[in-house]
Amino acid sequence: MSFIWQQTLSLSLTSNYDGDTVVGIDASMAQAICDKLGYKLVIDDMDFDSIITSVQTGKADFGMAGMTVTDERLQSINFSDSYTTATQVIIVKE
Numbered sequence: 748m749s750f751i752w753q754q755t756l757s758l759s760l761t762s763n764y765d766g767d768t769v770v771g772i773d774a775s776m777a778q779a780i781c782d783k784l785g786y787k788l789v790i791d792d793m794d795f796d797s798i799i800t801s802v803q804t805g806k807a808d809f810g811m812a813g814m815t816v817t818d819e820r821l822q823s824i825n826f827s828d829s830y831t832t833a834t835q836v837i838i839v840k841e
Contacts, residue, residue, distance in 0.1 A: 769790050769792065772831060773811040773812060773813070774790060776811060776830055776831075777790070777809075777811055791806070791807060795812055798810040798812055798814070799820065799823065799824055802824060803823065803824065813831075813833060814826075
């Protein structure tokens with residue numbers, strides 16, 4: 748992983764907003780990582796499909812977006828250990 752000059756980490760993610768503030772588990776975890784390492788966090792909100800390319804090209808130092816580890820993705824990027832588990836469901840009117 749490369750680190751951007753001026754002790755800044757750049758993060759690519761798809762995000763939710765509360766006003767102008769990015770919120771959610773990914774943003775909170777990224778901030779905790781940067782706080783622990785002593786880096787300033789810069790969030791670049793982008794389409795999900797752009798996250799891997801953003802990391803590969805160095806536009807971002809890391810990406811967080813509830814991404815599933817697949818054999819295809821493992822050929823081009825590294826994954827951390829999982830930091831959360833989610834269940835996806837479909838809801839319908841009763």
